[in-house]
Amino acid sequence: MSKLLADSALQNLILTATGQTLYMVALSLGIAIAVGVPTGVLLVISTPGHILPRPRLHAILGSIINTGRSIPFVILLFLLMPLTKVLVGVSIGTKGAIFPLAVAAIPFVARIVETSLQELDPGVIEAAQSMGASPLQIITKVLLPEAWPALILGFTLTAINLVGYSAMAGAIGGGGLGDIAIRYGYQRFRNDVLLETVVILIILVQITQSLGNKLALRASRGQRRIN
Amino acid sequence: MIEVKNLGKDFITPQGKLTALRNISFTVTKGEVFGIMGPSGAGKSTLVRCLNFLERPTSGTVRVAGQDLATLNPRELARARQQIGMIFQHFNLLKLKTVAQNIAFPLEIAQWPREDIKKRVAELLDIVGLTDKARAYPHQLSGGQKQRVGIARALACRPRLLLSDEATSALDTETTQSILELLQHINRDLGVTIVIISHELAVIQQISHRVAVLSEGKLVEIGPAADIFTRPHATATKRLITMNSPAQGTRPLRGGAQPALAKRGVI
Numbered sequence: 001m002s003k004l005l006a007d008s009a010l011q012n013l014i015l016t017a018t019g020q021t022l023y024m025v026a027l028s029l030g031i032a033i034a035v036g037v038p039t040g041v042l043l044v045i046s047t048p049g050h051i052l053p054r055p056r057l058h059a060i061l062g063s064i065i066n067t068g069r070s071i072p073f074v075i076l077l078f079l080l081m082p083l084t085k086v087l088v089g090v091s092i093g094t095k096g097a098i099f100p101l102a103v104a105a106i107p108f109v110a111r112i113v114e115t116s117l118q119e120l121d122p123g124v125i126e127a128a129q130s131m132g133a134s135p136l137q138i139i140t141k142v143l144l145p146e147a148w149p150a151l152i153l154g155f156t157l158t159a160i161n162l163v164g165y166s167a168m169a170g171a172i173g174g175g176g177l178g179d180i181a182i183r184y185g186y187q188r189f190r191n192d193v194l195l196e197t198v199v200i201l202i203i204l205v206q207i208t209q210s211l212g213n214k215l216a217l218r219a220s221r222g223q224r225r226i227n
Numbered sequence: 228m229i230e231v232k233n234l235g236k237d238f239i240t241p242q243g244k245l246t247a248l249r250n251i252s253f254t255v256t257k258g259e260v261f262g263i264m265g266p267s268g269a270g271k272s273t274l275v276r277c278l279n280f281l282e283r284p285t286s287g288t289v290r291v292a293g294q295d296l297a298t299l300n301p302r303e304l305a306r307a308r309q310q311i312g313m314i315f316q317h318f319n320l321l322k323l324k325t326v327a328q329n330i331a332f333p334l335e336i337a338q339w340p341r342e343d344i345k346k347r348v349a350e351l352l353d354i355v356g357l358t359d360k361a362r363a364y365p366h367q368l369s370g371g372q373k374q375r376v377g378i379a380r381a382l383a384c385r386p387r388l389l390l391s392d393e394a395t396s397a398l399d400t401e402t403t404q405s406i407l408e409l410l411q412h413i414n415r416d417l418g419v420t421i422v423i424i425s426h427e428l429a430v431i432q433q434i435s436h437r438v439a440v441l442s443e444g445k446l447v448e449i450g451p452a453a454d455i456f457t458r459p460h461a462t463a464t465k466r467l468i469t470m471n472s473p474a475q476g477t478r479p480l481r482g483g484a485q486p487a488l489a490k491r492g493v494i
């Protein structure tokens with residue numbers, strides 16, 4: 001009886017943790033997209049030969065993004081702790097994890113935007129220019145809409161990476177499924193809990209991926225090649 | 228309509244300076260079809276792109292409808308470009324937009340009211356004979372149909388000038404013929420001045436009133452189409468014409484395709 005109760009209490013914990021994971025991923029993904037997309041667009045259009053060539057800015061943005069991407073997430077977590085504390089008020093817990101997660105995902109999103117926009121046919125951009133489209137019109141009416149299916153797939157990939165990162169953030173008290181897996185599954189030798197959290201993580205990733213695939217396919221308007 | 232004076236264009240490449248156009252002068256009169264021919268790499272695309280400042284000339288002036296394009300600020304240049312339609316070899320349509328949305332695109336750029344856009348798109352679909360394809364996506368169209376969308380899009384803002392960069396070069400003979408008929412109709416009945424460039428002499432010969440010949444970035448000959456093709460003066464022109472003579476195996480344009488076109492109601 002007591003074992004059953006303990007288990008149902010644990011189930012509740014796992015449920016809460018799943019909610020925390022979703023919350024961390026959704027919010028940090030939102031922030032990463034809000035910052036990463038404009039950054040990626042700026043990176044692309046500032047390329048020499050593109051619609052707003054600014055070679056210096058392009059080089060600077062590129063190296064900032066590379067720096068961001070080369071710092072391992074665990075190290076970023078600790079590096080950002082003081083800043084997180086200032087910005088969010090806490091440096092640990094679910095809320096504290098969102099800021100470093102977003103920071104880690106921003107350069108990733110920016111690069112995804114870059115590759116998605118680079119795949120577009122330059123002829124289409126030229127056609128828009130020949131119609132007198134301004135750079136802003138080209139961004140909002142050509143670049144982003146035409147790259148939309150590729151961007152959806154890129155955001156899906158980012159979300160999946162964030163699920164993994166959020167589990168890592170759990171290790172330093174970030175809450176979520178990673179936290180449960182380590183505290184109950186690993187430290188208290190509850191293999192059943194460990195297994196359950198892993199299964200939930202797998203299911204989350206699967207759902208995210210198939211949802212992303214479906215949305216991207218719908219956005220590609222029946223074209224066989226998505227790009 | 229167009230006045231080009233001492234136009235020059237250099238490209239700075241990693242291999243050094245490349246002079247694509249040197250000292251080119253010519254005028255295009257209102258209402259004519261002006262052909263520019265020359266071998267691949269002669270500078271035809273660069274020249275036509277200088278006519279709407281997709282490429283900024285290194286030297287010389289380009290006047291379109293009396294305006295010196297170099298003196299315009301970005302907003303004025305955008306407005307000038309709305310009065311210059313352009314069509315391309317690979318059509319350059321928006322892949323994720325329908326035919327109707329593609330044609331509406333330049334009107335959205337020019338910020339036409341929604342109701343006017345709808346009416347104008349219907350007119351344009353009718354002009355190019357694609358009313359039944361309004362809701363199709365580009366990948367569902369044939370090459371000729373895609374170019375018709377390109378033409379409708381280029382005409383959307385009622386330009387007085389249409390630039391055509393190898394617009395038929397990706398199409399088969401029969402489709403080329405139908406697109407040329409459409410361009411002729413646009414020139415004759417809508418009064419649009421056309422500058423058409425092509426490496427295919429048959430195309431230039433069939434549609435142009437006057438022809439300019441480009442060779443290695445220089446304008447080597449200019450005159451009425453009939454003269455250029457029957458009595459070429461420049462060596463480059465003669466070479467071009469012999470190299471492209473039917474005996475050398477180029478495709479004939481006239482004849483052959485006509486019955487099929489008549490059947491499809493194009494002519």
Ligand SMILES: Nc1ncnc2c1ncn2[C@@H]1O[C@H](COP(=O)(O)OP(=O)(O)O)[C@@H](O)[C@H]1O
Nearest residue numbers: 238240245247266267268269270271272273274
């Ligand atoms: N953006 C560019 N940068 C460098 N060289 C260019 C560029 N565009 C064209 N060129 C060069 O200019 C010359 C003329 O090219 P182009 O105008 O495309 O010729 P055509 O259309 O007659 O085939 C070629 O040697 C080409 O390599």
Ligand SMILES: [Mg+2]
Nearest residue numbers: 271272273393
């Ligand atoms: Mg060319």
